[in-house]
Amino acid sequence: MAIQTRWNVEHPCGHQTEHDLSTRPADKRAGFARWLGTKDCTACWKAARDGDSESREAWLTGKRAEEQATATEWAVKFSMPPLEGPERALAWGERSRHQLVTAAYEALVAEGAWDESDWATLEEAVRGIRRAGWWIDQRDAAGTDLPELVDAASETDRGNENPHL
Incomplete structure (x- = not known):
């Protein structure tokens, strides 16, 4: 059967x-x-x-605003330059940059073997990556991968400090 x-x-x-x-x-x-x-x-x-989409949408909007405020405050505190790219990508890029860089600091310095001088070198390189899309693309990366990712960033990801070129 x-x-x-x-x-x-x-x-x-x-x-x-x-x-x-x-x-x-x-x-x-x-x-x-x-x-x-x-x-x-x-x-x-x-x-x-x-x-339930209205309450979920309200929660998500509040969460994004909170993350954005934290990312903006962090960027000012650590002298991170504004990102470049389409208007709709800037906030997401800022949040992604904040999350990845803080995760990297936690993994490499707070829990890892890096000292503050090692971190300062990486942090300066991070400041050079200005394209919001690059940070969005790296949003799922592990903090320990940041040094390699920064080294692999292309010139188009780094932005142009002289806007007249």
């Missing part, structure tokens, strides 16, 4: 849905159907997710 592939599941939202579990291994179907019974049906789940 073949193991069933279609399961009628009663969801906590009150809906009953027939699920085709034929793509799952036979020995995993019953457990997955039981798990589905603890979740709202797809339509109710999507409605709840979409209906």
Whole structure:
């Protein structure tokens, strides 16, 4: 006798849905159907997710504003130059730069073997990278990778100190 592939599941939202579990291994179907019974049906789940978008959007806006204020304060404190690029990328680039450089300081100096003079050299090189897009591209990098990333940055990433050239 073949193991069933279609399961009628009663969801906590009150809906009953027939699920085709034929793509799952036979020995995993019953457990997955039981798990589905603890979740709202797809339509109710999507409605709840979409209906909560205003509060999620408000939270995200507040979080971004907080991160931006921290990044701006940090940039002033450590004499970081303004970034260059499209207007819509500048704030994201500033936040990305702040997060990566502070993670690098934590990993290399606070927890690592670097001293302040090693850090000062890297920090000066960091100041030279002015393209916001470069910082956005590095947003997922580990702090320990920053020295190598800075060395690999091209001249177009470094910006131009003389705007008349």
